[in-house]
Amino acid sequence: MLKKFQPDYVDRHFNDVNIEKLKTLNKKLVICDIDNTLVAHDEADVSDKAEAFLRALNAARLEVILVSNNTEDRVQRFNEPLNFKAYPMALKPLAKTYNQIFKDYPHIKKSEMIALGDQVMTDVWGAKRQNIDVILTEPIVQKDLIFTKINRHIENVVMKLLKKRGLWPNEKM
Ligand SMILES: [Mg+2]
Numbered sequence: 001m002l003k004k005f006q007p008d009y010v011d012r013h014f015n016d017v018n019i020e021k022l023k024t025l026n027k028k029l030v031i032c033d034i035d036n037t038l039v040a041h042d043e044a045d046v047s048d049k050a051e052a053f054l055r056a057l058n059a060a061r062l063e064v065i066l067v068s069n070n071t072e073d074r075v076q077r078f079n080e081p082l083n084f085k086a087y088p089m090a091l092k093p094l095a096k097t098y099n100q101i102f103k104d105y106p107h108i109k110k111s112e113m114i115a116l117g118d119q120v121m122t123d124v125w126g127a128k129r130q131n132i133d134v135i136l137t138e139p140i141v142q143k144d145l146i147f148t149k150i151n152r153h154i155e156n157v158v159m160k161l162l163k164k165r166g167l168w169p170n171e172k173m
Pocket residue numbers: 033034035036037117118119
């Protein structure tokens with residue numbers, strides 16, 4: 001059970017993600033969280049840094065989709081200059097949106113997908129339930145919404161347990 005909360009790779013920031021390594025691992029699709037992964041949760045627009053990172057993924061022929069539990073308005077505004085396929089109100093960690101992604105990308109295997117996110121209880125658990133690899137990054141800002149605060153509390157307990165059992169990964173992407 002604990003394994004479902006275990007990220008495969010841990011990085012401090014999306015800028016630390018090694019795109020060459022993603023290519024070596026034969027990844028083709030990046031399931032990307034927005035809030036506190038790419039920008040602070042209260043930052044409406046994509047930042048230059050985040051945009052440059054996402055474009056670099058595309059340039060390396062990695063497809064990017066935005067998968068967020070936040071509202072359609074938030075995701076749409078963030079996505080305006082990017083125009084990626086987006087899945088707002090994704091209800092991570094539930095299976096619903098992942099199943100939709102599998103339908104939308106039938107030519108891409110689960111093993112060729114990788115998730116990128118900042119939360120154990122949504123991004124990691126959601127992806128690991130589907131046997132998709134995950135990179136966990138540290139949240140861009142520590143300030144969180146109330147619901148996320150509760151998740152963070154559980155997350156801290158889970159992370160401590162994983163670390164205690166030697167299940168916390170050392171590997172960076
Ligand atoms: Mg997030």
